[in-house]
Amino acid sequence: MEVSEIDEEREDLVQRVANALSANHGASTGEIAAAADVSRATLHRVFGSREDLVATVYGWLLEQCDRIFDGSGIDQAPVLEAFDRLVEGSYPIAQSYWMLIAKPELDNVPEFQQGMADQDSRLEKFFARGQAEGVFRPDMSPRWLAYSLGGQIMSAWYLVEDGYAGALEVPRLVRAAVIEGVLARPGG
Amino acid sequence: MEVSEIDEEREDLVQRVANALSANHGASTGEIAAAADVSRATLHRVFGSREDLVATVYGWLLEQCDRIFDGSGIDQAPVLEAFDRLVEGSYPIAQSYWMLIAKPELDNVPEFQQGMADQDSRLEKFFARGQAEGVFRPDMSPRWLAYSLGGQIMSAWYLVEDGYAGALEVPRLVRAAVIEGVLARPGG
DNA sequence: GGTCTATGAGACAAATCTGTCTTATTCGAT
DNA sequence: ATCGAATAAGACAGATTTGTCTCATAGACC
Known part of the structure:
Protein backbone atom coordinates (compact mmCIF):
# COMPACT_ATOMS: atom_id res chain seq x y z
CA MET A 1 0.00 0.00 0.00
CA GLU A 2 1.52 3.23 -1.14
CA VAL A 3 1.61 6.42 0.83
CA SER A 4 -0.31 8.37 -1.80
CA GLU A 5 -3.15 5.90 -1.62
CA ILE A 6 -3.30 6.27 2.12
CA ASP A 7 -3.52 10.00 1.70
CA GLU A 8 -6.20 9.73 -0.92
CA GLU A 9 -8.32 7.48 1.24
CA ARG A 10 -7.85 9.78 4.17
CA GLU A 11 -8.83 12.79 2.14
CA ASP A 12 -11.89 11.01 0.79
CA LEU A 13 -12.86 10.24 4.35
CA VAL A 14 -12.42 13.84 5.42
CA GLN A 15 -14.54 14.87 2.46
CA ARG A 16 -17.33 12.52 3.43
CA VAL A 17 -17.18 13.65 7.04
CA ALA A 18 -17.32 17.26 5.90
CA ASN A 19 -20.39 16.51 3.82
CA ALA A 20 -22.04 14.74 6.72
CA LEU A 21 -21.34 17.65 9.04
CA SER A 22 -22.53 20.15 6.47
CA ALA A 23 -25.82 18.35 6.04
CA ASN A 24 -26.31 18.08 9.79
CA HIS A 25 -24.14 20.28 11.97
CA GLY A 26 -25.13 18.59 15.19
CA ALA A 27 -24.68 15.04 14.00
CA SER A 28 -23.47 12.54 16.58
CA THR A 29 -20.34 10.54 15.95
CA GLY A 30 -22.61 7.61 15.18
CA GLU A 31 -24.45 9.56 12.49
CA ILE A 32 -21.23 10.92 11.06
CA ALA A 33 -19.72 7.46 10.96
CA ALA A 34 -22.78 6.07 9.21
CA ALA A 35 -22.82 8.90 6.68
CA ALA A 36 -19.10 8.50 6.03
CA ASP A 37 -19.53 4.75 5.76
CA VAL A 38 -17.00 3.83 8.42
CA SER A 39 -17.41 2.50 11.93
CA ARG A 40 -17.50 4.80 14.89
CA ALA A 41 -14.35 3.12 16.17
CA THR A 42 -12.44 4.01 13.01
CA LEU A 43 -13.66 7.57 13.22
CA HIS A 44 -12.16 7.88 16.68
CA ARG A 45 -8.97 6.09 15.70
CA VAL A 46 -8.39 8.42 12.79
CA PHE A 47 -9.53 11.75 14.17
CA GLY A 48 -9.47 11.39 17.96
CA SER A 49 -12.24 13.13 19.82
CA ARG A 50 -15.24 14.73 18.18
CA GLU A 51 -13.71 18.13 18.75
CA ASP A 52 -10.53 17.03 17.01
CA LEU A 53 -12.61 15.70 14.15
CA VAL A 54 -14.36 19.01 13.67
CA ALA A 55 -11.07 20.86 13.84
CA THR A 56 -9.58 18.58 11.20
CA VAL A 57 -12.52 19.14 8.88
CA MET B 1 -51.50 41.79 33.55
CA GLU B 2 -53.27 42.19 30.24
CA VAL B 3 -53.52 39.60 27.58
CA SER B 4 -51.68 41.68 25.01
CA GLU B 5 -48.74 42.00 27.35
CA ILE B 6 -48.64 38.28 27.82
CA ASP B 7 -48.53 37.85 24.09
CA GLU B 8 -45.81 40.43 23.71
CA GLU B 9 -43.68 38.78 26.33
CA ARG B 10 -44.23 35.40 24.75
CA GLU B 11 -43.30 36.71 21.35
CA ASP B 12 -40.20 38.38 22.73
CA LEU B 13 -39.24 35.07 24.24
CA VAL B 14 -39.77 33.25 20.97
CA GLN B 15 -37.64 35.87 19.28
CA ARG B 16 -34.81 35.42 21.75
CA VAL B 17 -35.02 31.64 21.45
CA ALA B 18 -34.93 31.97 17.67
CA ASN B 19 -31.83 34.12 17.91
CA ALA B 20 -30.17 31.66 20.25
CA LEU B 21 -30.94 28.77 17.92
CA SER B 22 -29.77 30.73 14.90
CA ALA B 23 -26.46 31.50 16.55
CA ASN B 24 -25.99 27.89 17.61
CA HIS B 25 -28.20 25.32 15.93
CA GLY B 26 -27.22 22.53 18.26
CA ALA B 27 -27.61 24.47 21.48
CA SER B 28 -28.78 22.48 24.48
CA THR B 29 -31.88 23.58 26.36
CA GLY B 30 -29.54 24.93 29.01
CA GLU B 31 -27.72 27.12 26.50
CA ILE B 32 -30.95 28.26 24.90
CA ALA B 33 -32.40 29.13 28.30
CA ALA B 34 -29.29 31.10 29.23
CA ALA B 35 -29.28 32.97 25.92
CA ALA B 36 -32.99 33.73 26.21
CA ASP B 37 -32.50 34.81 29.81
CA VAL B 38 -35.01 32.43 31.34
CA SER B 39 -34.61 29.29 33.37
CA ARG B 40 -34.58 25.91 31.75
CA ALA B 41 -37.73 25.05 33.74
CA THR B 42 -39.62 27.97 32.22
CA LEU B 43 -38.48 26.98 28.76
CA HIS B 44 -40.02 23.55 29.26
CA ARG B 45 -43.18 24.94 30.83
CA VAL B 46 -43.76 27.29 27.92
CA PHE B 47 -42.72 25.18 24.96
CA GLY B 48 -42.81 21.59 26.13
CA SER B 49 -40.08 19.35 24.82
CA ARG B 50 -37.10 20.53 22.87
CA GLU B 51 -38.68 19.26 19.70
CA ASP B 52 -41.83 21.25 20.42
CA LEU B 53 -39.70 24.30 21.06
CA VAL B 54 -37.97 24.02 17.71
CA ALA B 55 -41.30 23.48 15.98
CA THR B 56 -42.74 26.59 17.64
CA VAL B 57 -39.78 28.70 16.56
C1' DG C 1 -0.49 -20.93 3.93
C1' DG C 2 0.99 -17.54 7.53
C1' DT C 3 1.44 -12.92 9.28
C1' DC C 4 0.40 -8.23 9.86
C1' DT C 5 -2.53 -4.30 9.67
C1' DA C 6 -6.84 -1.98 9.46
C1' DT C 7 -11.43 -2.29 10.20
C1' DG C 8 -16.35 -3.45 11.98
C1' DA C 9 -19.18 -4.89 15.66
C1' DG C 10 -20.29 -4.77 20.16
C1' DA C 11 -19.80 -3.79 25.17
C1' DC C 12 -18.78 -0.56 28.68
C1' DA C 13 -18.41 3.47 31.96
C1' DA C 14 -18.26 8.38 32.13
C1' DA C 15 -20.18 12.55 30.66
C1' DT C 16 -23.85 15.17 28.90
C1' DC C 17 -28.63 16.24 27.88
C1' DT C 18 -33.53 15.94 28.67
C1' DG C 19 -37.79 16.18 31.00
C1' DT C 20 -39.88 16.53 35.51
C1' DC C 21 -40.29 17.63 40.11
C1' DT C 22 -39.83 20.38 44.56
C1' DT C 23 -38.83 24.45 46.97
C1' DA C 24 -37.93 29.29 47.64
C1' DT C 25 -38.26 33.82 45.75
C1' DT C 26 -39.98 37.65 43.22
C1' DC C 27 -43.44 40.54 41.49
C1' DG C 28 -47.90 42.41 40.77
C1' DA C 29 -52.66 42.75 42.37
C1' DT C 30 -55.86 43.23 46.05
C1' DA D 1 -49.48 43.84 54.45
C1' DT D 2 -51.16 39.69 52.22
C1' DC D 3 -52.23 36.68 48.53
C1' DG D 4 -51.43 34.40 44.20
C1' DA D 5 -49.14 33.54 39.92
C1' DA D 6 -44.99 32.99 37.63
C1' DT D 7 -40.41 32.15 37.87
C1' DA D 8 -35.42 30.61 39.24
C1' DA D 9 -32.63 27.29 41.27
C1' DG D 10 -31.51 22.93 42.18
C1' DA D 11 -32.12 17.83 42.40
C1' DC D 12 -33.26 13.71 40.06
C1' DA D 13 -33.73 9.58 36.93
C1' DG D 14 -33.77 8.18 32.25
C1' DA D 15 -31.96 8.67 27.71
C1' DT D 16 -28.37 9.82 24.65
C1' DT D 17 -23.61 10.61 23.44
C1' DT D 18 -18.81 10.01 23.91
C1' DG D 19 -14.45 7.83 24.28
C1' DT D 20 -12.29 3.44 25.03
C1' DC D 21 -11.70 -1.28 25.00
C1' DT D 22 -11.90 -6.17 23.25
C1' DC D 23 -12.56 -9.49 19.85
C1' DA D 24 -13.47 -11.31 15.29
C1' DT D 25 -12.97 -10.66 10.41
C1' DA D 26 -11.12 -9.19 5.86
C1' DG D 27 -7.45 -8.01 2.96
C1' DA D 28 -2.48 -7.04 1.75
C1' DC D 29 2.03 -8.82 1.69
C1' DC D 30 5.69 -12.27 2.43
Whole structure:
Protein backbone atom coordinates (compact mmCIF):
# COMPACT_ATOMS: atom_id res chain seq x y z
CA MET A 1 0.00 0.00 0.00
CA GLU A 2 1.52 3.23 -1.14
CA VAL A 3 1.61 6.42 0.83
CA SER A 4 -0.31 8.37 -1.80
CA GLU A 5 -3.15 5.90 -1.62
CA ILE A 6 -3.30 6.27 2.12
CA ASP A 7 -3.52 10.00 1.70
CA GLU A 8 -6.20 9.73 -0.92
CA GLU A 9 -8.32 7.48 1.24
CA ARG A 10 -7.85 9.78 4.17
CA GLU A 11 -8.83 12.79 2.14
CA ASP A 12 -11.89 11.01 0.79
CA LEU A 13 -12.86 10.24 4.35
CA VAL A 14 -12.42 13.84 5.42
CA GLN A 15 -14.54 14.87 2.46
CA ARG A 16 -17.33 12.52 3.43
CA VAL A 17 -17.18 13.65 7.04
CA ALA A 18 -17.32 17.26 5.90
CA ASN A 19 -20.39 16.51 3.82
CA ALA A 20 -22.04 14.74 6.72
CA LEU A 21 -21.34 17.65 9.04
CA SER A 22 -22.53 20.15 6.47
CA ALA A 23 -25.82 18.35 6.04
CA ASN A 24 -26.31 18.08 9.79
CA HIS A 25 -24.14 20.28 11.97
CA GLY A 26 -25.13 18.59 15.19
CA ALA A 27 -24.68 15.04 14.00
CA SER A 28 -23.47 12.54 16.58
CA THR A 29 -20.34 10.54 15.95
CA GLY A 30 -22.61 7.61 15.18
CA GLU A 31 -24.45 9.56 12.49
CA ILE A 32 -21.23 10.92 11.06
CA ALA A 33 -19.72 7.46 10.96
CA ALA A 34 -22.78 6.07 9.21
CA ALA A 35 -22.82 8.90 6.68
CA ALA A 36 -19.10 8.50 6.03
CA ASP A 37 -19.53 4.75 5.76
CA VAL A 38 -17.00 3.83 8.42
CA SER A 39 -17.41 2.50 11.93
CA ARG A 40 -17.50 4.80 14.89
CA ALA A 41 -14.35 3.12 16.17
CA THR A 42 -12.44 4.01 13.01
CA LEU A 43 -13.66 7.57 13.22
CA HIS A 44 -12.16 7.88 16.68
CA ARG A 45 -8.97 6.09 15.70
CA VAL A 46 -8.39 8.42 12.79
CA PHE A 47 -9.53 11.75 14.17
CA GLY A 48 -9.47 11.39 17.96
CA SER A 49 -12.24 13.13 19.82
CA ARG A 50 -15.24 14.73 18.18
CA GLU A 51 -13.71 18.13 18.75
CA ASP A 52 -10.53 17.03 17.01
CA LEU A 53 -12.61 15.70 14.15
CA VAL A 54 -14.36 19.01 13.67
CA ALA A 55 -11.07 20.86 13.84
CA THR A 56 -9.58 18.58 11.20
CA VAL A 57 -12.52 19.14 8.88
CA TYR A 58 -12.38 22.88 9.38
CA GLY A 59 -8.68 22.99 8.68
CA TRP A 60 -9.14 20.90 5.58
CA LEU A 61 -11.85 23.23 4.30
CA LEU A 62 -9.60 26.23 4.77
CA GLU A 63 -6.87 24.45 2.84
CA GLN A 64 -9.33 23.62 0.07
CA CYS A 65 -10.30 27.25 -0.10
CA ASP A 66 -6.69 28.27 -0.40
CA ARG A 67 -6.13 25.84 -3.23
CA ILE A 68 -9.22 27.02 -5.08
CA PHE A 69 -8.14 30.63 -4.74
CA ASP A 70 -4.66 29.77 -5.94
CA GLY A 71 -5.98 27.76 -8.85
CA SER A 72 -8.32 30.50 -9.98
CA GLY A 73 -5.55 33.07 -10.21
CA ILE A 74 -7.39 35.29 -7.80
CA ASP A 75 -4.32 37.42 -7.11
CA GLN A 76 -3.02 38.06 -10.60
CA ALA A 77 -5.16 36.63 -13.42
CA PRO A 78 -7.46 38.87 -15.45
CA VAL A 79 -10.32 39.74 -13.14
CA LEU A 80 -13.26 38.35 -15.05
CA GLU A 81 -11.44 35.14 -15.93
CA ALA A 82 -10.46 34.61 -12.31
CA PHE A 83 -14.03 35.34 -11.32
CA ASP A 84 -15.41 32.49 -13.39
CA ARG A 85 -12.82 30.04 -12.16
CA LEU A 86 -13.47 31.17 -8.61
CA VAL A 87 -17.17 30.45 -8.88
CA GLU A 88 -16.66 27.14 -10.60
CA GLY A 89 -14.04 26.00 -8.11
CA SER A 90 -15.65 27.09 -4.89
CA TYR A 91 -19.20 26.10 -5.68
CA PRO A 92 -18.78 22.44 -4.64
CA ILE A 93 -17.61 23.32 -1.15
CA ALA A 94 -20.02 26.22 -0.70
CA GLN A 95 -22.28 24.54 1.79
CA SER A 96 -19.40 23.08 3.75
CA TYR A 97 -17.65 26.41 3.90
CA TRP A 98 -20.80 28.10 5.07
CA MET A 99 -20.70 25.75 8.03
CA LEU A 100 -17.44 27.41 9.03
CA ILE A 101 -19.12 30.79 9.05
CA ALA A 102 -22.28 29.70 10.80
CA LYS A 103 -20.74 27.55 13.51
CA PRO A 104 -19.44 29.16 16.66
CA GLU A 105 -17.95 25.88 17.88
CA LEU A 106 -14.44 27.03 17.20
CA ASP A 107 -14.81 30.71 17.97
CA ASN A 108 -12.16 30.32 20.61
CA VAL A 109 -9.59 28.83 18.25
CA PRO A 110 -7.56 31.78 16.97
CA GLU A 111 -6.04 29.63 14.24
CA PHE A 112 -9.37 29.24 12.47
CA GLN A 113 -10.45 32.80 13.07
CA GLN A 114 -7.24 33.93 11.43
CA GLY A 115 -7.59 31.48 8.58
CA MET A 116 -11.09 32.66 7.77
CA ALA A 117 -10.11 36.29 8.09
CA ASP A 118 -7.30 35.64 5.62
CA GLN A 119 -9.70 34.09 3.10
CA ASP A 120 -12.06 37.02 3.45
CA SER A 121 -9.24 39.50 2.98
CA ARG A 122 -7.99 37.69 -0.08
CA LEU A 123 -11.39 37.79 -1.73
CA GLU A 124 -11.82 41.41 -0.70
CA LYS A 125 -8.47 42.27 -2.32
CA PHE A 126 -9.66 40.58 -5.49
CA PHE A 127 -12.63 42.90 -5.72
CA ALA A 128 -10.49 45.89 -4.80
CA ARG A 129 -8.18 44.96 -7.66
CA GLY A 130 -11.16 44.69 -9.98
CA GLN A 131 -12.30 48.11 -8.92
CA ALA A 132 -8.85 49.61 -9.41
CA GLU A 133 -8.78 48.17 -12.92
CA GLY A 134 -12.15 49.69 -13.65
CA VAL A 135 -13.94 46.37 -14.01
CA PHE A 136 -16.11 46.54 -10.90
CA ARG A 137 -18.15 49.51 -9.81
CA PRO A 138 -16.35 51.59 -7.22
CA ASP A 139 -19.33 52.71 -5.15
CA MET A 140 -19.63 49.58 -3.01
CA SER A 141 -17.01 48.35 -0.58
CA PRO A 142 -14.89 45.38 -1.67
CA ARG A 143 -15.89 43.72 1.57
CA TRP A 144 -19.54 43.82 0.62
CA LEU A 145 -18.79 42.53 -2.86
CA ALA A 146 -16.87 39.64 -1.30
CA TYR A 147 -19.70 38.76 1.06
CA SER A 148 -22.20 39.16 -1.73
CA LEU A 149 -20.39 36.72 -3.97
CA GLY A 150 -20.18 34.22 -1.15
CA GLY A 151 -23.92 34.39 -0.66
CA GLN A 152 -24.58 33.94 -4.36
CA ILE A 153 -22.44 30.85 -4.54
CA MET A 154 -24.23 29.46 -1.52
CA SER A 155 -27.58 30.16 -3.18
CA ALA A 156 -26.43 28.47 -6.34
CA TRP A 157 -25.42 25.43 -4.34
CA TYR A 158 -28.92 25.15 -2.91
CA LEU A 159 -30.46 25.74 -6.32
CA VAL A 160 -28.63 22.70 -7.63
CA GLU A 161 -29.25 20.73 -4.45
CA ASP A 162 -32.98 21.34 -4.81
CA GLY A 163 -32.92 20.27 -8.42
CA TYR A 164 -33.68 23.61 -10.10
CA ALA A 165 -30.42 23.80 -12.04
CA GLY A 166 -27.54 21.63 -13.11
CA ALA A 167 -24.08 21.93 -11.63
CA LEU A 168 -22.70 23.04 -14.98
CA GLU A 169 -25.04 26.02 -15.09
CA VAL A 170 -23.72 27.47 -11.86
CA PRO A 171 -20.89 29.60 -13.26
CA ARG A 172 -23.18 31.16 -15.84
CA LEU A 173 -25.97 31.83 -13.35
CA VAL A 174 -23.72 33.33 -10.70
CA ARG A 175 -21.80 35.36 -13.22
CA ALA A 176 -24.94 36.78 -14.74
CA ALA A 177 -26.55 37.57 -11.41
CA VAL A 178 -23.52 39.03 -9.69
CA ILE A 179 -21.82 40.77 -12.56
CA GLU A 180 -24.75 42.03 -14.56
CA GLY A 181 -27.58 42.17 -12.07
CA VAL A 182 -31.17 41.20 -12.57
CA LEU A 183 -32.46 44.33 -14.23
CA ALA A 184 -33.74 44.10 -17.76
CA ARG A 185 -31.68 46.31 -20.05
CA PRO A 186 -32.83 47.96 -23.22
CA GLY A 187 -29.29 47.66 -24.51
CA GLY A 188 -29.31 43.88 -24.11
CA MET B 1 -51.50 41.79 33.55
CA GLU B 2 -53.27 42.19 30.24
CA VAL B 3 -53.52 39.60 27.58
CA SER B 4 -51.68 41.68 25.01
CA GLU B 5 -48.74 42.00 27.35
CA ILE B 6 -48.64 38.28 27.82
CA ASP B 7 -48.53 37.85 24.09
CA GLU B 8 -45.81 40.43 23.71
CA GLU B 9 -43.68 38.78 26.33
CA ARG B 10 -44.23 35.40 24.75
CA GLU B 11 -43.30 36.71 21.35
CA ASP B 12 -40.20 38.38 22.73
CA LEU B 13 -39.24 35.07 24.24
CA VAL B 14 -39.77 33.25 20.97
CA GLN B 15 -37.64 35.87 19.28
CA ARG B 16 -34.81 35.42 21.75
CA VAL B 17 -35.02 31.64 21.45
CA ALA B 18 -34.93 31.97 17.67
CA ASN B 19 -31.83 34.12 17.91
CA ALA B 20 -30.17 31.66 20.25
CA LEU B 21 -30.94 28.77 17.92
CA SER B 22 -29.77 30.73 14.90
CA ALA B 23 -26.46 31.50 16.55
CA ASN B 24 -25.99 27.89 17.61
CA HIS B 25 -28.20 25.32 15.93
CA GLY B 26 -27.22 22.53 18.26
CA ALA B 27 -27.61 24.47 21.48
CA SER B 28 -28.78 22.48 24.48
CA THR B 29 -31.88 23.58 26.36
CA GLY B 30 -29.54 24.93 29.01
CA GLU B 31 -27.72 27.12 26.50
CA ILE B 32 -30.95 28.26 24.90
CA ALA B 33 -32.40 29.13 28.30
CA ALA B 34 -29.29 31.10 29.23
CA ALA B 35 -29.28 32.97 25.92
CA ALA B 36 -32.99 33.73 26.21
CA ASP B 37 -32.50 34.81 29.81
CA VAL B 38 -35.01 32.43 31.34
CA SER B 39 -34.61 29.29 33.37
CA ARG B 40 -34.58 25.91 31.75
CA ALA B 41 -37.73 25.05 33.74
CA THR B 42 -39.62 27.97 32.22
CA LEU B 43 -38.48 26.98 28.76
CA HIS B 44 -40.02 23.55 29.26
CA ARG B 45 -43.18 24.94 30.83
CA VAL B 46 -43.76 27.29 27.92
CA PHE B 47 -42.72 25.18 24.96
CA GLY B 48 -42.81 21.59 26.13
CA SER B 49 -40.08 19.35 24.82
CA ARG B 50 -37.10 20.53 22.87
CA GLU B 51 -38.68 19.26 19.70
CA ASP B 52 -41.83 21.25 20.42
CA LEU B 53 -39.70 24.30 21.06
CA VAL B 54 -37.97 24.02 17.71
CA ALA B 55 -41.30 23.48 15.98
CA THR B 56 -42.74 26.59 17.64
CA VAL B 57 -39.78 28.70 16.56
CA TYR B 58 -39.95 27.38 13.01
CA GLY B 59 -43.66 28.09 12.79
CA TRP B 60 -43.16 31.56 14.15
CA LEU B 61 -40.46 32.27 11.58
CA LEU B 62 -42.73 31.17 8.77
CA GLU B 63 -45.45 33.47 10.09
CA GLN B 64 -42.97 36.33 10.29
CA CYS B 65 -42.03 35.70 6.72
CA ASP B 66 -45.66 35.77 5.66
CA ARG B 67 -46.20 39.08 7.41
CA ILE B 68 -43.10 40.59 5.83
CA PHE B 69 -44.20 39.47 2.38
CA ASP B 70 -47.68 40.85 2.97
CA GLY B 71 -46.35 44.14 4.29
CA SER B 72 -44.01 44.60 1.37
CA GLY B 73 -46.78 44.28 -1.18
CA ILE B 74 -44.96 41.43 -2.84
CA ASP B 75 -48.04 40.30 -4.74
CA GLN B 76 -49.32 43.56 -6.14
CA ALA B 77 -47.19 46.63 -5.37
CA PRO B 78 -44.90 48.10 -8.03
CA VAL B 79 -42.05 45.67 -8.37
CA LEU B 80 -39.11 47.83 -7.44
CA GLU B 81 -40.92 49.39 -4.49
CA ALA B 82 -41.89 45.98 -3.17
CA PHE B 83 -38.32 44.86 -3.68
CA ASP B 84 -36.93 47.50 -1.36
CA ARG B 85 -39.52 46.83 1.32
CA LEU B 86 -38.88 43.12 0.99
CA VAL B 87 -35.17 43.55 1.62
CA GLU B 88 -35.66 45.95 4.47
CA GLY B 89 -38.28 43.79 6.14
CA SER B 90 -36.69 40.40 5.77
CA TYR B 91 -33.14 41.38 6.56
CA PRO B 92 -33.53 41.15 10.35
CA ILE B 93 -34.70 37.54 10.27
CA ALA B 94 -32.33 36.50 7.51
CA GLN B 95 -30.04 34.41 9.68
CA SER B 96 -32.91 32.82 11.54
CA TYR B 97 -34.69 31.94 8.33
CA TRP B 98 -31.54 30.42 6.94
CA MET B 99 -31.64 28.04 9.87
CA LEU B 100 -34.91 26.71 8.48
CA ILE B 101 -33.24 25.95 5.19
CA ALA B 102 -30.09 24.46 6.62
CA LYS B 103 -31.61 22.27 9.30
CA PRO B 104 -32.92 18.84 8.45
CA GLU B 105 -34.41 18.38 11.92
CA LEU B 106 -37.93 18.83 10.64
CA ASP B 107 -37.58 17.27 7.24
CA ASN B 108 -40.23 14.78 8.22
CA VAL B 109 -42.78 17.44 9.17
CA PRO B 110 -44.84 18.05 6.03
CA GLU B 111 -46.33 21.19 7.53
CA PHE B 112 -43.00 22.99 7.51
CA GLN B 113 -41.94 21.62 4.17
CA GLN B 114 -45.16 22.98 2.73
CA GLY B 115 -44.77 26.31 4.48
CA MET B 116 -41.27 26.83 3.14
CA ALA B 117 -42.27 25.69 -0.33
CA ASP B 118 -45.06 28.27 -0.21
CA GLN B 119 -42.66 31.06 0.73
CA ASP B 120 -40.32 30.07 -2.07
CA SER B 121 -43.13 30.00 -4.57
CA ARG B 122 -44.37 33.37 -3.48
CA LEU B 123 -40.97 34.95 -3.96
CA GLU B 124 -40.56 33.15 -7.25
CA LYS B 125 -43.90 34.55 -8.43
CA PHE B 126 -42.70 38.01 -7.50
CA PHE B 127 -39.74 37.71 -9.83
CA ALA B 128 -41.89 36.16 -12.53
CA ARG B 129 -44.19 39.18 -12.25
CA GLY B 130 -41.20 41.50 -12.50
CA GLN B 131 -40.08 39.69 -15.60
CA ALA B 132 -43.54 39.83 -17.16
CA GLU B 133 -43.61 43.57 -16.54
CA GLY B 134 -40.24 43.95 -18.19
CA VAL B 135 -38.44 45.03 -15.04
CA PHE B 136 -36.28 41.97 -14.51
CA ARG B 137 -34.24 40.25 -17.18
CA PRO B 138 -36.05 37.28 -18.63
CA ASP B 139 -33.07 35.02 -19.27
CA MET B 140 -32.75 33.61 -15.75
CA SER B 141 -35.36 31.51 -14.02
CA PRO B 142 -37.48 33.22 -11.35
CA ARG B 143 -36.48 30.43 -9.02
CA TRP B 144 -32.82 31.34 -9.34
CA LEU B 145 -33.58 35.02 -8.84
CA ALA B 146 -35.48 34.14 -5.68
CA TYR B 147 -32.66 32.02 -4.32
CA SER B 148 -30.17 34.67 -5.32
CA LEU B 149 -31.98 37.37 -3.42
CA GLY B 150 -32.17 35.18 -0.36
CA GLY B 151 -28.44 34.66 -0.44
CA GLN B 152 -27.78 38.37 -0.82
CA ILE B 153 -29.92 39.22 2.16
CA MET B 154 -28.12 36.57 4.17
CA SER B 155 -24.78 38.05 3.12
CA ALA B 156 -25.93 41.51 4.09
CA TRP B 157 -26.93 40.21 7.49
CA TYR B 158 -23.43 38.89 8.07
CA LEU B 159 -21.90 42.09 6.74
CA VAL B 160 -23.73 44.03 9.43
CA GLU B 161 -23.10 41.36 12.04
CA ASP B 162 -19.38 41.59 11.36
CA GLY B 163 -19.43 45.36 11.63
CA TYR B 164 -18.68 46.24 7.99
CA ALA B 165 -21.94 48.10 7.38
CA GLY B 166 -24.82 49.61 9.28
CA ALA B 167 -28.27 48.12 9.30
CA LEU B 168 -29.65 51.13 7.47
CA GLU B 169 -27.31 50.58 4.54
CA VAL B 170 -28.63 47.12 3.84
CA PRO B 171 -31.47 48.01 1.46
CA ARG B 172 -29.19 50.19 -0.63
CA LEU B 173 -26.40 47.61 -0.74
CA VAL B 174 -28.64 44.71 -1.62
CA ARG B 175 -30.57 46.71 -4.15
CA ALA B 176 -27.43 47.88 -5.88
CA ALA B 177 -25.81 44.45 -5.90
CA VAL B 178 -28.85 42.45 -6.95
CA ILE B 179 -30.55 44.87 -9.28
CA GLU B 180 -27.64 46.54 -10.94
CA GLY B 181 -24.80 44.09 -10.55
CA VAL B 182 -21.21 44.78 -9.70
CA LEU B 183 -19.91 45.70 -13.13
CA ALA B 184 -18.64 49.21 -13.68
CA ARG B 185 -20.69 50.98 -16.34
CA PRO B 186 -19.51 53.68 -18.66
CA GLY B 187 -23.01 55.07 -18.60
CA GLY B 188 -22.98 55.43 -14.79
C1' DG C 1 -0.49 -20.93 3.93
C1' DG C 2 0.99 -17.54 7.53
C1' DT C 3 1.44 -12.92 9.28
C1' DC C 4 0.40 -8.23 9.86
C1' DT C 5 -2.53 -4.30 9.67
C1' DA C 6 -6.84 -1.98 9.46
C1' DT C 7 -11.43 -2.29 10.20
C1' DG C 8 -16.35 -3.45 11.98
C1' DA C 9 -19.18 -4.89 15.66
C1' DG C 10 -20.29 -4.77 20.16
C1' DA C 11 -19.80 -3.79 25.17
C1' DC C 12 -18.78 -0.56 28.68
C1' DA C 13 -18.41 3.47 31.96
C1' DA C 14 -18.26 8.38 32.13
C1' DA C 15 -20.18 12.55 30.66
C1' DT C 16 -23.85 15.17 28.90
C1' DC C 17 -28.63 16.24 27.88
C1' DT C 18 -33.53 15.94 28.67
C1' DG C 19 -37.79 16.18 31.00
C1' DT C 20 -39.88 16.53 35.51
C1' DC C 21 -40.29 17.63 40.11
C1' DT C 22 -39.83 20.38 44.56
C1' DT C 23 -38.83 24.45 46.97
C1' DA C 24 -37.93 29.29 47.64
C1' DT C 25 -38.26 33.82 45.75
C1' DT C 26 -39.98 37.65 43.22
C1' DC C 27 -43.44 40.54 41.49
C1' DG C 28 -47.90 42.41 40.77
C1' DA C 29 -52.66 42.75 42.37
C1' DT C 30 -55.86 43.23 46.05
C1' DA D 1 -49.48 43.84 54.45
C1' DT D 2 -51.16 39.69 52.22
C1' DC D 3 -52.23 36.68 48.53
C1' DG D 4 -51.43 34.40 44.20
C1' DA D 5 -49.14 33.54 39.92
C1' DA D 6 -44.99 32.99 37.63
C1' DT D 7 -40.41 32.15 37.87
C1' DA D 8 -35.42 30.61 39.24
C1' DA D 9 -32.63 27.29 41.27
C1' DG D 10 -31.51 22.93 42.18
C1' DA D 11 -32.12 17.83 42.40
C1' DC D 12 -33.26 13.71 40.06
C1' DA D 13 -33.73 9.58 36.93
C1' DG D 14 -33.77 8.18 32.25
C1' DA D 15 -31.96 8.67 27.71
C1' DT D 16 -28.37 9.82 24.65
C1' DT D 17 -23.61 10.61 23.44
C1' DT D 18 -18.81 10.01 23.91
C1' DG D 19 -14.45 7.83 24.28
C1' DT D 20 -12.29 3.44 25.03
C1' DC D 21 -11.70 -1.28 25.00
C1' DT D 22 -11.90 -6.17 23.25
C1' DC D 23 -12.56 -9.49 19.85
C1' DA D 24 -13.47 -11.31 15.29
C1' DT D 25 -12.97 -10.66 10.41
C1' DA D 26 -11.12 -9.19 5.86
C1' DG D 27 -7.45 -8.01 2.96
C1' DA D 28 -2.48 -7.04 1.75
C1' DC D 29 2.03 -8.82 1.69
C1' DC D 30 5.69 -12.27 2.43
